[in-house]
Amino acid sequence: MKAVIIAVLAVTFLAGAAGAATTIEWWQFWTDPAVKPVIESMVADFEKANPDIKVKLTDLTWANGHEKIVLAFSSGTAPDVVELGSDWIAQFAANDQLADIGPMVSVDSAQFQGWGLSTYKGAVYACPWILGTRVLFGNRDLLTRAGFDTAFYPINWAQLKDAAKRIQALGSNLYGWGSNTAEKHRLYKKYLPFFWSAGAQIFSDDGSMCVVASSKAVQALRTYQELHDSAGYVDTQRGIEDAFLDGKVGFIISGDWLLKRIELENRKTNLLSTFVPGPTYPGRSFLGGEYLAISKDSDNKDAAMRLIRFVTSPENQVKFCKANRSANPSSLAAQDDPYFSSSLHLQTFIAAIRTAEHPPVDPDWVYIEDILEKAVEDAIFGSHLAGDALLEARYKIEELKGLR
Amino acid sequence: MSQSRLTALILLSPWILSFLVFWLFPLVYSLVMGFTDYRLVARDWTWVGFDNYRSLLQDGAFRSSIENTLVFVLGTVPVTTILALGMALLVNRQFPGRGLFRAGFFMPSITAIVVIALIFTNLYQRGGYIATLAEMVGVTPPQHGWLYNEGTALYAIMAMDVWMAVGYYMLIFLAGLKSIPEELYEAARIQGAGQLRQFFSITLPLLRPVALFILVINSIKSFQVFIEIFVMTKGKFDTASMVYFVYETGLTTAFQFGYASAAAYVLFVIIALFSILQFALLRRRQSLW
Amino acid sequence: MVRTIIRAAGRYLVLGVVLVIMLFPLAWMFRVAFMSPGSSIALGSLFTGDFTLGNFTDLFVSGSIGRYLFNSAFVAAVVTLGNIIFCFMVAYVLARRAGFWMKAFFATVVLVLMIPAHILIVPLYVLMLKTRMYDTYWALILPWLVYPIGIFLVKQYLEAIPPSMEEAARIDGAGEARILLTVVMPLCKPALAVLAIQAFFTNWNSFLFPFIFVSREELRTLPVGLAHYQGQQAIDWQHLMAGSAVAVLPILVLFVFLQRQIVSGITAGGIKQ
Numbered sequence: 001m002k003a004v005i006i007a008v009l010a011v012t013f014l015a016g017a018a019g020a021a022t023t024i025e026w027w028q029f030w031t032d033p034a035v036k037p038v039i040e041s042m043v044a045d046f047e048k049a050n051p052d053i054k055v056k057l058t059d060l061t062w063a064n065g066h067e068k069i070v071l072a073f074s075s076g077t078a079p080d081v082v083e084l085g086s087d088w089i090a091q092f093a094a095n096d097q098l099a100d101i102g103p104m105v106s107v108d109s110a111q112f113q114g115w116g117l118s119t120y121k122g123a124v125y126a127c128p129w130i131l132g133t134r135v136l137f138g139n140r141d142l143l144t145r146a147g148f149d150t151a152f153y154p155i156n157w158a159q160l161k162d163a164a165k166r167i168q169a170l171g172s173n174l175y176g177w178g179s180n181t182a183e184k185h186r187l188y189k190k191y192l193p194f195f196w197s198a199g200a201q202i203f204s205d206d207g208s209m210c211v212v213a214s215s216k217a218v219q220a221l222r223t224y225q226e227l228h229d230s231a232g233y234v235d236t237q238r239g240i241e242d243a244f245l246d247g248k249v250g251f252i253i254s255g256d257w258l259l260k261r262i263e264l265e266n267r268k269t270n271l272l273s274t275f276v277p278g279p280t281y282p283g284r285s286f287l288g289g290e291y292l293a294i295s296k297d298s299d300n301k302d303a304a305m306r307l308i309r310f311v312t313s314p315e316n317q318v319k320f321c322k323a324n325r326s327a328n329p330s331s332l333a334a335q336d337d338p339y340f341s342s343s344l345h346l347q348t349f350i351a352a353i354r355t356a357e358h359p360p361v362d363p364d365w366v367y368i369e370d371i372l373e374k375a376v377e378d379a380i381f382g383s384h385l386a387g388d389a390l391l392e393a394r395y396k397i398e399e400l401k402g403l404r
Numbered sequence: 405m406s407q408s409r410l411t412a413l414i415l416l417s418p419w420i421l422s423f424l425v426f427w428l429f430p431l432v433y434s435l436v437m438g439f440t441d442y443r444l445v446a447r448d449w450t451w452v453g454f455d456n457y458r459s460l461l462q463d464g465a466f467r468s469s470i471e472n473t474l475v476f477v478l479g480t481v482p483v484t485t486i487l488a489l490g491m492a493l494l495v496n497r498q499f500p501g502r503g504l505f506r507a508g509f510f511m512p513s514i515t516a517i518v519v520i521a522l523i524f525t526n527l528y529q530r531g532g533y534i535a536t537l538a539e540m541v542g543v544t545p546p547q548h549g550w551l552y553n554e555g556t557a558l559y560a561i562m563a564m565d566v567w568m569a570v571g572y573y574m575l576i577f578l579a580g581l582k583s584i585p586e587e588l589y590e591a592a593r594i595q596g597a598g599q600l601r602q603f604f605s606i607t608l609p610l611l612r613p614v615a616l617f618i619l620v621i622n623s624i625k626s627f628q629v630f631i632e633i634f635v636m637t638k639g640k641f642d643t644a645s646m647v648y649f650v651y652e653t654g655l656t657t658a659f660q661f662g663y664a665s666a667a668a669y670v671l672f673v674i675i676a677l678f679s680i681l682q683f684a685l686l687r688r689r690q691s692l693w
Numbered sequence: 694m695v696r697t698i699i700r701a702a703g704r705y706l707v708l709g710v711v712l713v714i715m716l717f718p719l720a721w722m723f724r725v726a727f728m729s730p731g732s733s734i735a736l737g738s739l740f741t742g743d744f745t746l747g748n749f750t751d752l753f754v755s756g757s758i759g760r761y762l763f764n765s766a767f768v769a770a771v772v773t774l775g776n777i778i779f780c781f782m783v784a785y786v787l788a789r790r791a792g793f794w795m796k797a798f799f800a801t802v803v804l805v806l807m808i809p810a811h812i813l814i815v816p817l818y819v820l821m822l823k824t825r826m827y828d829t830y831w832a833l834i835l836p837w838l839v840y841p842i843g844i845f846l847v848k849q850y851l852e853a854i855p856p857s858m859e860e861a862a863r864i865d866g867a868g869e870a871r872i873l874l875t876v877v878m879p880l881c882k883p884a885l886a887v888l889a890i891q892a893f894f895t896n897w898n899s900f901l902f903p904f905i906f907v908s909r910e911e912l913r914t915l916p917v918g919l920a921h922y923q924g925q926q927a928i929d930w931q932h933l934m935a936g937s938a939v940a941v942l943p944i945l946v947l948f949v950f951l952q953r954q955i956v957s958g959i960t961a962g963g964i965k966q
Contacts, residue, residue, distance in 0.1 A: 182640035430816035579960035
């Protein structure tokens with residue numbers, strides 16, 4: 001009799017354990033009505049394919065998402081899976097908040113682009129999901145009015161400056177170049193493509209010196225300054241995009257969200273898209289993106305990884321990109337999908353991302369960012385010379401990293 | 405404890421609790437935090453002594469925030485006080501419609517600063533009203549608007565602040581003017597003193613305590629300027645004030661609580677010194693009379 | 694005769710110019726709030742432009758401004774009520790009792806009045822996080838339930854009233870609570886009215902701490918909501934001004950009706966110094 005009771009208890013216990021689902025939490029930033037349904041359907045599909053896992057989805061906004069994540073980690077309430085911007089990863093990794101997922105991803109590493117941004121001190125802390133870069137957009141109508149050929153696109157700085165000035169000269173409230181005002185974490189991102197295209201670097205190859213004040217960097221900043229001074233329409237990112245889409249600005253640097261805006265708002269801009277030019281062709285743009293990480297204190301790392309693999313699979317990435325009009329899936333297989341070759345502009349992005357450069361993966365990147373930003377602002381909006389501003393930035397960065 | 409003592413304690417408890425939890429504790433906590441490298445991103449913190457204060461001295465952003473705040477205070481407080489006095493004199497005597505004008509002058513003072521900052525962000529735009537006004541008097545406005553320009557951004561905000569505050573201090577001056585006895589003016593008139601003489605010999609000296617009060621509270625308020633800067637420029641274009649520095653360092657991006665606390669205490673000391681200086685300077689002048 | 698007319702005309706001219714300068718931005722805000730999005734806001738258009746309620750309906754329907762309005766009203770009401778009750782309690786004791794401790798407590802009130810609030814930014818933020826009051830109504834209400842200026846105001850007022858009525862009631866055998874509520878409070882009505890107005894206005898317009906302590910949209914007050922609208926960059930001036938108008942209107946209405954008390958509250962503080 002006792003044996004039967006024990007057996008029954010054992011069976012019910014095991015059955016219970018097997019049937020109990022683990023719940024994992026996922027915090028992500030895609031809340032806009034065009035894209036959220038795709039995320040939700042992905043989660044539903046995942047739960048169907050993995051009946052032992054339940055996913056609890058939480059929305060974050062770009063306005064305060066970073067703060068929320070920081071708060072969550074500090075109070076020990078971080079989710080299992082969290083979407084992080086590429087420039088945040090190093091700081092969280094350095095403070096021991098993220099799980100080292102190197103061993104879990106070694107098998108599929110070759111199928112994705114962008115591991116460089118999530119590798120810190122040799123360990124991998126996040127999976128690339130949707131990457132992002134910037135390209136140069138132009139208004140073909142304005143170019144034609146300024147006397148350019150219908151197939152023209154600027155292949156170097158000289159041509160860009162010339163084209164922008166000629167559009168500016170059309171007068172009547174038209175501008176050649178959409179120039180960002182001093183917005184935190186935005187202005188310097190417009191300078192960096194010029195910086196990298198010129199061949200400049202932030203740190204020397206051996207990491208012993210900060211070389212932001214190299215002659216190439218100064219050249220790049222001077223070029224940006226010239227565009228700003230001679231043909232600049234200064235406003236917030238949103239403002240210059242509005243003006244560009246309204247046909248008032250000749251060139252802007254922007255990301256793939258502009259394509260989404262054009263489609264959703266039914267804009268009729270005669271669009272040109274090309275690499276951001278350098279002193280010669282082609283230029284190198286800025287690589288960033290959205291990554292998925294697992295928190296160090298998570299109790300469900302395996303389940304979390306399964307969710308990440310599912311979301312970042314080629315099919316799901318293509319599904320997401322189609323809904324969001326994104327142009328840079330991290331999965332190489334996804335990048336080859338015919339969807340991306342269906343549009344000239346999507347092709348520009350795919351091509352740009354293959355040559356884009358990313359900022360150093362450094363936990364102090366937040367502070368370096370601020371210093372660079374200050375230098376660009378001083379040169380563009382203050383009355384500092386480009387060389388002086390960058391030299392000051394160099395001293396501050398070297399001070400910060402203890403290189404002096 | 406006696407019944408009445410107990411009652412007193414109960415009645416005082418709201419303040420005792422409020423003071424202890426929301427003032428004394430934060431004051432002390434902040435002081436202690438200023439000696440650590442406590443940050444939200446890090447898992448734990450260490451004691452660093454005066455390192456934060458040392459770093460602050462070398463922090464260009466901190467130094468320029470002090471500079472900007474001083475420019476702000478020294479630029480707006482005297483101007484606001486003088487204009488407020490002028491306005492008070494304008495509406496002091498009884499005349500038809502006086503109440504309306506007084507109310508109208510005061511209205512900006514009761515409007516939320518956020519709203520005013522939003523309105524002026526538009527007015528200061530490239531091609532906006534103020535730019536047009538400037539051109540009418542022959543001044544070329546900055547190419548990209550008054551706010552997107554390091555040379556003019558802070559001054560634009562200062563002008564807006566003066567506009568916003570004059571009505572409030574005008575009321576205080578009005579009360580001060582009313583408290584000056586009519587007989588003094590009568591006596592002066594009998595002795596043949598003109599309006600100007602009356603103003604400098606009677607009005608000004610007797611307004612001294614009110615003026616001092618206004619200067620001190622306006623200074624203390626101005627030292628803490630934050631909202632306008634947050635809404636209009638986010639501290640860019642050389643407009644970051646000290647409180648903005650504390651906010652940006654402590655509550656955004658890197659959440660450096662320790663460092664920001666140290667900065668907050670430096671600001672506190674500066675305000676205290678400035679207030680003491682004001683009292684000393686302005687009190688002494690009075691005794692010379 | 695002519696000279697007085699010229700002088701009067703001159704005075705009205707100056708007054709008029711100053712009034713226009715002081716009121717134009719607010720008038721502009723109200724005008725633009727009623728213009729349809731995308732329309733020109735140049736000076737001429739202010740007169741020729743259209744007049745629509747669309748911006749307001751947009752904000753209420755899809756913009757959560759109704760929620761912000763509720764939050765501002767709710768928080769301000771609770772804070773005002775709290776201040777009336779608590780400042781009265783504290784001021785009564787400080788005004789009626791003497792001794793070292795009373796002086797000490799009053800000294801703390803004066804001390805707090807003199808300390809700039811910015812020093813609380815970081816420690817209160819950390820406190821709110823640790824006590825889990827961050828992002829809750831508690832954070833918006835608790836720290837502001839006893840404004841020191843309120844204690845100051847009521848105490849000064851009470852000190853000018855002789856305690857004879859309270860003593861008479863006490864002799865009659867009434868309990869302390871009864872005395873406070875039925876005898877003293879009615880006597881303090883003018884001071885409490887001024888206090889209520891000060892507390893309401895200060896709290897309604899406040900931005901710094903409501904902004905720092907709250908991040909969820911459902912908890913934002915009007916000033917904080919407006920700042921976030923602007924940050925979103927998807928909002929145009931017309932809608933932004935409509936939102937601003939909603940934030941300003943209740944205060945303006947109150948001002949029109951309570952002008953005298955508002956003014957006396959400000960000047961009372963000034964003169965006593």
